[in-house]
Amino acid sequence: xxxxxxxxxxxxxxxxxxxxxxxxxxxxxxxxxxxxxxxxxxxxxxxxxxxxxxxxxxxxxxxxxxxxxxxxxxxxxxxxxxxxxxxxxxxxxxxxxxxxxxxxxxxxxxxxxxxxxxxxxxxxxxxxxxxxxxxxxxxxxxxxxxxxxxxxxxxxxxxxxxxxxxxxxxx
Amino acid sequence: xxxxxxxxxxxxxxxxxxxxxxxxxxxxxxxxxxxxxxxxxxxxxxxxxxxxxxxxxxxxxxxxxxxxxxxxxxxxxxxxxxxxxxxxxxxxxxxxxxxxxxxxxxxxxxxxxxxxxxxxxxxxxxxxxxxxxxxxxxxxxxxxxxxxxxxxxxxxxxxxxxxxxxxxxxxxxxxxxxxxxxxxxxxxxxxxxxxxxxxxxxxxxxxxxxxxxxxxxxxxxxxxxxxxxxxxxxxxxxxxxxxxxxxxxxxxxxxxxxxxxxxxxxxxxxxxxxxxxxxxxxxxxxxxxxxxxxxxxxxxxxxxxxxxxxxxxxxxxxxxxxxxxxxxxxxxxxxxxxxxxxxxxxxxxxxxxxxxxxxxxxxxxxxxxxxxxxxxxxxxxxxxxxxxxxxxxxxxxxxxxxxxxxxxxxxxxxxxxxxxxxxxxxxxxxxxxxxxxxxxxxxxxxxxxxxxxxxxxxxxxxxxxxxxxxxxxxxx
Numbered sequence: 077x078x079x080x081x082x083x084x085x086x087x088x089x090x091x092x093x094x095x096x097x098x099x100x101x102x103x104x105x106x107x108x109x110x111x112x113x114x115x116x117x118x119x120x121x122x123x124x125x126x127x128x129x130x131x132x133x134x135x136x137x138x139x140x141x142x143x144x145x146x147x148x149x150x151x152x153x154x155x156x157x158x159x160x161x162x163x164x165x166x167x168x169x170x171x172x173x174x175x176x177x178x179x180x181x182x183x184x185x186x187x188x189x190x191x192x193x194x195x196x197x198x199x200x201x202x203x204x205x206x207x208x209x210x211x212x213x214x215x216x217x218x219x220x221x222x223x224x225x226x227x228x229x230x231x232x233x234x235x236x237x238x239x240x241x242x243x244x245x246x247x
Numbered sequence: 248x249x250x251x252x253x254x255x256x257x258x259x260x261x262x263x264x265x266x267x268x269x270x271x272x273x274x275x276x277x278x279x280x281x282x283x284x285x286x287x288x289x290x291x292x293x294x295x296x297x298x299x300x301x302x303x304x305x306x307x308x309x310x311x312x313x314x315x316x317x318x319x320x321x322x323x324x325x326x327x328x329x330x331x332x333x334x335x336x337x338x339x340x341x342x343x344x345x346x347x348x349x350x351x352x353x354x355x356x357x358x359x360x361x362x363x364x365x366x367x368x369x370x371x372x373x374x375x376x377x378x379x380x381x382x383x384x385x386x387x388x389x390x391x392x393x394x395x396x397x398x399x400x401x402x403x404x405x406x407x408x409x410x411x412x413x414x415x416x417x418x419x420x421x422x423x424x425x426x427x428x429x430x431x432x433x434x435x436x437x438x439x440x441x442x443x444x445x446x447x448x449x450x451x452x453x454x455x456x457x458x459x460x461x462x463x464x465x466x467x468x469x470x471x472x473x474x475x476x477x478x479x480x481x482x483x484x485x486x487x488x489x490x491x492x493x494x495x496x497x498x499x500x501x502x503x504x505x506x507x508x509x510x511x512x513x514x515x516x517x518x519x520x521x522x523x524x525x526x527x528x529x530x531x532x533x534x535x536x537x538x539x540x541x542x543x544x545x546x547x548x549x550x551x552x553x554x555x556x557x558x559x560x561x562x563x564x565x566x567x568x569x570x571x572x573x574x575x576x577x578x579x580x581x582x583x584x585x586x587x588x589x590x591x592x593x594x595x596x597x598x599x600x601x602x603x604x605x606x607x608x609x610x611x612x613x614x615x616x617x618x619x620x621x622x623x624x625x626x627x628x629x630x631x632x633x634x635x636x637x638x639x640x641x642x643x644x645x646x647x648x649x650x651x652x653x654x655x656x657x658x659x660x661x662x663x664x665x666x667x668x669x670x671x672x673x674x675x676x677x678x679x680x681x682x683x684x685x686x687x688x689x690x691x692x693x694x695x696x697x698x699x700x701x702x703x704x705x706x707x708x709x710x711x712x713x714x715x716x717x718x719x720x721x722x723x
Contacts, residue, residue: 230378236359240352
């Protein structure tokens with residue numbers, strides 16, 4: 077077993093266990109902290125896939141900024157009632173477990189039955205280079221120029237929208 | 248990547264709308280009383296872009312290294328979006344004063360939503376479909392909640408946002424599976440996969456998720472839960488936009504996926520799925536609309552039924568079906584814009600003002616509006632001389648060509664049911680005397696009236712010369 081495979085199984089098992097824990101913990105703060113661990117192990121998987129830049133972004137943006145925001149929201153809102161969302165509604169609980177199991181086995185079936193395209197085989201140096209910031213930057217302003225420019229308008233609209241919803245003074 | 252001068256001319260509609268957004272933003276920042284200017288600016292901008300896209304409809308090309316196409320059906324969609332948006336700008340001018348949302352941001356978001364739709368309709372790459380969809384949806388989420396002091400408007404915005412982001416997840420997951428199966432995001436190369444000997448099951452699962460996501464956006468039956476509340480709660484001018492050109496944009500993305508299938512060896516791959524969705528939407532929409540007492544909710548359920556009729560064209564999976572859908576979308580856009588325009592004039596500020604009963608005796612109080620609303624109701628129900636009839640006619644013909652007879656029969660049956668609730672409004676307007684609702688003041692607005700009359704003229708024109716329009720769509 078190569079080092080890559082060992083690392084993959086290591087991160088993947090952390091990822092799977094923590095995502096279950098996020099759902100089953102009753103205390104929202106614990107769930108949020110397990111989510112941080114989940115994001116960090118995902119970043120590890122990205123590194124084994126030669127996507128260093130995505131891994132760094134994953135840690136900074138998701139595990140860092142967004143999770144701090146999550147914790148602040150939990151701290152300010154104190155969602156006590158949400159702890160017992162299922163206890164008042166056992167049908168909902170059964171239904172969600174049923175749907176979850178269904179989707180799980182469906183995915184297992186697809187993974188076993190499906191033949192994923194092997195893709196192009198690329199040399200290791202080339203694969204390492206594709207994960208670097210320089211390569212991603214060059215792709216963004218050549219092949220992906222149009223999506224890059226359109227995202228600018230998307231962010232502009234989102235900013236204006238957020239300001240209208242939250243800050244606009246209504247006389 | 249070098250763009251030639253022809254390329255610049257071909258993408259000029261997008262550049263114009265993009266520049267328009269930036270100009271509006273600058274004007275809004277530096278001027279306190281810019282709303283009046285912005286409304287006319289949006290109207291003229293969208294009218295100009297609509298005219299230009301129809302003028303350059305023959306310039307079929309592919310730009311940005313196969314990221315987007317121009318000309319042909321793309322430009323016809325540009326025309327529908329921009330002309331619709333111009334009418335919405337006219338309808339909004341006085342309405343947003345009445346609804347107390349007289350802000351310049353309204354028009355900036357309106358233009359941004361149109362830019363998103365245009366990006367989506369012209370995309371030939373799944374990345375662009377996603378960005379266009381998000382740009383359009385985010386603007387709609389905000390526009391739906393623009394009346395911040397109104398609880399229903401807040402509810403509409405939140406509901407639309409939560410369910411909308413949930414389905415965006417479906418769409419992105421579908422795209423990821425399609426990419427995993429085919430190794431490409433370009434739609435042409437994805438579908439060249441289909442002609443290969445064996446298509447991986449991942450591809451079908453991905454496409455299925457993609458279709459489910461867009462069925463939410465077009466408001467087809469099992470994914471319609473948000474429609475009545477959002478259409479009722481959002482400001483009426485915004486509802487008019489979401490239900491017409493927003494629906495057209497979502498259909499343009501579905502067509503994008505389905506058009507390459509028509510030429511392939513197995514065009515009817517997704518026919519069973521679309522047939523079931525369309526039958527369920529038609530029957531559900533028509534029957535539930537019968538029980539509605541609020542006109543905006545009734546139009547929302549009728550919008551679900553109309554999504555069902557349009558899906559018949561997708562189920563047929565032939566060229567007649569595709570051009571039928573485009574014709575239907577244009578016809579539906581203009582007749583619904585007109586109907587919502589009249590609703591926006593009649594409704595008051597309270598919560599109870601939108602009931603069908605408040606239309607009693609409208610023929611005495613305002614014969615012109617009553618006549619126009621009667622015309623839109625006739626065309627929505629699909630009576631012959633108007634555009635609505637020919638929209639249904641072309642999708643039914645397409646389905647007969649594909650040998651799918653029973654869905655066309657079901658469509659005709661559902662039209663017959665829906666005629667009841669459309670004609671009920673006409674009966675209420677003409678044959679019932681107003682008793683309580685007479686104090687319901689109708690807003691005087693020349694610009695709204697202009698927008699409604701333009702819609703009416705288009706609906707009549709499309710009903711008189713349907714053949715030439717379908718021939719134009721078919722020629723690409």
